[in-house]
Amino acid sequence: MRACMVAYTFYETDNRVRRYAETLVRRGDHVDAIVLRRPGQTPFDMICGVNVYRIQYRVIDESHPVTYLVKLLTFLLRSLYLLTERHIRRPYNLIHVHSIPDFEVFSTLVTRILGAKIILDIHDIVPELYASKFRISKKSLPFRLLVWMEWLSIRYSHHVIIANHLWYERLVTRSARPEHCSTILNYPDPLLFRRSRGKRTEDPATFVLCYPGTLSWHQGVDLIVQAVAKLREAAPNIRLLVFGDGPERGRLQGLVRELHLEDQVTVGGGVAIEEVAAAMENVDLGVEPKRKQTFGNEALSTKILEFMAMGVPVLASDTLINQRYFNGGLVDFFNSDDVDDLAASILRLMNDPERRGALRERGSQYIQINNWDTKMHEYLDLVDRLVGPSVHKPLLRFHGSSISDSNQPSSNQ
Numbered sequence: 001m002r003a004c005m006v007a008y009t010f011y012e013t014d015n016r017v018r019r020y021a022e023t024l025v026r027r028g029d030h031v032d033a034i035v036l037r038r039p040g041q042t043p044f045d046m047i048c049g050v051n052v053y054r055i056q057y058r059v060i061d062e063s064h065p066v067t068y069l070v071k072l073l074t075f076l077l078r079s080l081y082l083l084t085e086r087h088i089r090r091p092y093n094l095i096h097v098h099s100i101p102d103f104e105v106f107s108t109l110v111t112r113i114l115g116a117k118i119i120l121d122i123h124d125i126v127p128e129l130y131a132s133k134f135r136i137s138k139k140s141l142p143f144r145l146l147v148w149m150e151w152l153s154i155r156y157s158h159h160v161i162i163a164n165h166l167w168y169e170r171l172v173t174r175s176a177r178p179e180h181c182s183t184i185l186n187y188p189d190p191l192l193f194r195r196s197r198g199k200r201t202e203d204p205a206t207f208v209l210c211y212p213g214t215l216s217w218h219q220g221v222d223l224i225v226q227a228v229a230k231l232r233e234a235a236p237n238i239r240l241l242v243f244g245d246g247p248e249r250g251r252l253q254g255l256v257r258e259l260h261l262e263d264q265v266t267v268g269g270g271v272a273i274e275e276v277a278a279a280m281e282n283v284d285l286g287v288e289p290k291r292k293q294t295f296g297n298e299a300l301s302t303k304i305l306e307f308m309a310m311g312v313p314v315l316a317s318d319t320l321i322n323q324r325y326f327n328g329g330l331v332d333f334f335n336s337d338d339v340d341d342l343a344a345s346i347l348r349l350m351n352d353p354e355r356r357g358a359l360r361e362r363g364s365q366y367i368q369i370n371n372w373d374t375k376m377h378e379y380l381d382l383v384d385r386l387v388g389p390s391v392h393k394p395l396l397r398f399h400g401s402s403i404s405d406s407n408q409p410s411s412n413q
Helices: 015-026 065-089 102-113 126-134 141-156 165-174 221-230 249-258 273-280 302-309 320-326 339-350 353-369 372-387
Strands: 002-007 030-037 044-047 050-057 094-099 117-122 159-162 181-183 207-212 238-243 265-268 285-288 314-317 332-334
Touching: 002 015, 002 065, 002 102, 015 030, 015 050, 015 094, 015 302, 015 372, 030 065, 050 065, 065 102, 094 102, 094 372, 102 117, 102 141, 117 141, 117 372, 126 141, 141 165, 159 165, 159 372, 165 181, 165 320, 207 221, 207 273, 207 302, 221 238, 221 249, 221 339, 238 273, 249 265, 273 302, 285 302, 285 339, 302 314, 302 353, 314 320, 314 339, 332 339, 339 353
Parallel strands: 002 030, 002 094, 030 050, 094 117, 117 159, 159 181, 207 238, 207 285, 238 265, 285 314, 314 332
Antiparallel strands: 044 050
């Protein structure tokens, strides 16, 4: 089978896009990826067998809707051209388009007419994300237009993958037919994220907190920085490692300087997934601090599952989506947007190694069932149904894992 991933993202750091693409390659399919480029990167590369075409530079600094839209439309036109040109030379069987934006799916206009099957993968629901990012009302004209574009993009696609069950419920009430959709979470790939049995390379006297991911306001990373400042006297050995890209990166670095935390807090850039996994080996506590009164209340964090896979206990904001998936002692919760409660929760876990150990073990049990090895059949079965039985190769199992039939995350608690 010939497939192409199209995503307005940086391939190296996007776990969801890479997981699909590299899984198809491992079973013998040909896969291209049309993505963004950072300064210094080459226009073409091969990563784990995937042909990566970087067609547009992006600096994540959008502060105005028009600036953001221009970049998205430019990528749409460039990806439309490249998809069409490559499909005419050697047709694709499947094109898997990753949102945001939803309308990027129309880059497949010619290839769809010529017979390719189209999957739209909704990582984030665009109307709510846009409203949160640019502080607009859900009654506004832009929000209503985005809902209309969501409906149009979904109806155009042959199938839609949605990143969590809460959004599935939302979309099937306003834009999609249930039989037209599947829910596939951001399950960690055991090839990359697996519990380390090695020793920490950092000073064992330090207590390392970590946040890896997008640096947007709704992610609440500034709350962790403020919490570290509050713990300056009670826990001077705390260190915070932040790495990722996003519009808040400069502000976070400024906050670190303002609070004189240069010796305790490091704000790095976006790194490849392999480097994320390596960094997690030296982490004592993963922190997921999303703001509850924003888009973050419904956005399921990939990093929580990745921390679990690496044997790292997690402290998370008590968002609606986190409580839906991680109740029952899988993670510890703090009150969203409450810096004092976040600081107290960090200190409590820091001083309670038995509690951290219990979180680590429960997370490990959960991830044995909810990982990409056990869930990838959901995606591969969907692909094979769409493209037909004559163009794909048999499913290969990795690590000898069993395969679960449930579409919901499983728990053996």
